[in-house]
Amino acid sequence: MNTSQWAQLFAIIRLEIWKTFFSRRSLWIYLFTLAPVLLFTANSIYAPREQARLARIAEKHQVALANLTAITRGMTNSVVLEQLGEPYQQHTWRHPIEGGRVNERGFYRYTDGKSDFTFHFNNGRVRGIERSDPETLPQNFLIFATIFRFYFLRLAVFFGCVGIFTNLFRGEMLDKSLHFYLLTPVRREILLAGKYLAGLLAAMVIFTASAALQWEALLWQFDHQTVADYFADPSSAHLLSYLGVTVLACAAYGSIFLCAGLLFRNPIVPAAIILLWESANLFLPATLQKLGVIYYLQSLCPLAAAPDSNMPVPLTRLISATTPASASMALVVLILFTLGVLVFSGVRSRKLEINYSTD
C-alpha cells in the first residue's frame, strides 16, 4: 500500500467510526453491553449492605456457626428453638388439606453475623435449609467467567457484532448512501478494510470497556487487601486474557457479519443460523464443536465455568465434554479464519453493485 492508500484507509476509518459510535442503531448495543456491568454494580452495592445488615442482626441474635450447621433435616422446630434460640425472623402459615387436616409451613432465619441461614419447616419439622455465605473473590470470578461465556460472548458480543458489522455495508445500502463510497478513487478492498477496521475499533472499545467495567464492578465490594492477596498469585490475573478473548471475538464475528452484510439482502437470516450453530456447540460431537468460533474463544478463556450447575441431568448428558484447544492453536485458527473471511469478502466486494431498488 502506498501513502495515498493509507490516507484513504484512515479517512474511511475516521468517517465510519464516528458513524458507528453515534448512530441510533448503536443504542441497543450499548444497552446489551452495559447489562452485565449494571448486574455486577448492583451486586457490589447489595452484597456489603447485606453483610452489614447481618452483622447488625447478629449483635442482638448472635448464634454460633457450629450450632447453625448442627441443625439437620427432620429436626422439630422446638429442637431448633432450643438449640438456636429465637430466630431474628420467622413466619408460619397454615392451609387446609384433604380430610379436614391442616398443613403448617414456615421458616426461621438465623445468622452468625456473616452467613444467613433459613430453615424451612413443614408440619413442625425441618424440611429444607438455605445457607447464604458472604461472597468471595474466587466465587465472584467464577460468576464472571460464566456470564462472560454464556452471556457476554454468545449474546452481547455476538449481537453487537451483528449490529455493527452488518451495517457497514448493508446499512449503507438500506440508507441508499453506499454509492458515495463507490464513487471515490478507493479500491474496493481498501474500502472494505477501512470499514472493517472502523467496526473492529468501535467493537473493541465498546466490548473491552464493558469487560473491564464488569471486572471493576466485581472488585468494588472487596477491600483493597483482599484484592491484593488474590492477585498476589500471578495465575489469578485474568483480565488481560478476557480482554484478548473479547478482541478476538470482535475480530472473528466481525469478519463473518461484514461478509454477511455484503452477501445477503437480509443478514439477520445468516446471523440467526450462525447463532444457532454457536449455541448448539456444547451439544455437538467433539469434532463438530471445532467448527465453531465459540469453541476456540472458550478455549482461550482462563476460567472454566460449568455450563450451568442447575441444568437438568438429562440435559447435562447431552453436553459433550471436549478438551479445549491449546491457546496457540486457538489463536492461530481464529486469526486465520478471520483473515480468510476478509480475503473472501475483499474478492466479493469487487463485484459489489449499487442496485438499491432490489436491495
Next chain:
Amino acid sequence: MTDSANITLDNVSRFYGEVLGVNRVTLSIPPGITSLVGPNGSGKTTLMNLMTGLVRPTYGEIRIRGIAPSEPQKLFHLVGYSTQFDSFPKGLTGFQFIQSFLRFFGYSSATSLELAGRAIAQVGLTEAADRKIAAYSKGMRQRIKLAQAIAHDPQVLVLDEPLNGLDPLIRAETIALFRRWADEGRHVVVSSHVLHEVDLISDRVILLTGGYVVAEGQIHGVRTEIQEHPMEVLIRCDQPGALASRVFEQEHVVSVQILPDGSGLLVQTRDADRFYRQLNHLALDNIQIESVAPADDNVNSVYQYLIGGEEVSK
C-alpha cells in the same frame, strides 16, 4: 478526437435477471454537453451507472477516456457523478459531507477544506454549508450532490437529472456552469426530462427507449436522419399566399400551411437543405422575407418522432 479522449461503450448490454437495462449500446461520446433523453425505464440511469462502475455490464466494454470503470482508483480522479439517489450519509452537515469524501481522494485536511469550500460556493450553498443535510430542501440537496460531484475538479461529469428541484435562478446558473465546463473541454453527460432545457444546453443528445439507443448525435443531424417526418420550416413574410404557391411547386415540398394570423407560412419538406438553397429564387418579386427558421429541429420534435407518445421521464 481519439477514443482515449472520449467516453466509449462497445456493444454494452446490461440485464437485471431477465429484465433489460440497456442492450447493445455502442457509443463514442466526445467532450461537451451530451444529454441522455428517454422515458422512464429507457436505460438512462443504467447507462450512467455503467459508465461509473456502480453496475457492471453483462456484455461489452466501457472506457472513460481510456479508463475502465472497474478501476475506481484511477477513474474517480477523472469522473464526478451526481446520482439520482436523494439520500446521504446520516448526521453530516453539507460541508462535512463534501470534506469527508474529499479525504477519500487522498487530499490533505487543508486541501480538502479548501476544495469543499470552493465546491459549495460554486453551487451557491455557502450559507447553508454548516447545516445538517437532513434539514436541506430538495433543491439544496440537489446542489450539495452536484458540489460533491465537482469538488475534486473532474474532467468527466455524469449528472443524473441535475436540474431537478432547482429554482429558475439557480437553474440558469447551473446551466451556465455546465456550458463553462464543456467549453473547457470536459465531458458533461446529463440526463434530463425537461426537453427545452436539453435543447438549450446540449451539444448532442442520445435518445433512449426500452434500453436501446434510438438516435445519437447533434440535434440537427439526428433530425435530418428522420426521413419519415418531413422537416418543418417556418417563414415569416409579407405575402404568404404568393410565396406558398411558388413553394408548393417544388417536388420535395410535402405541404404548405399559411399561418392563421397571416404573418407567414409553415412548410414541410423532405429536403431542407435544398429548400433553403431554393428559397432565395422563390422569394423574388418583392416578397419580403423577415425570417426563416426550422420549426421542428429540436429535441422535443426529435423525441416525439422517435419515441412518440411515451411519457418523458421525471
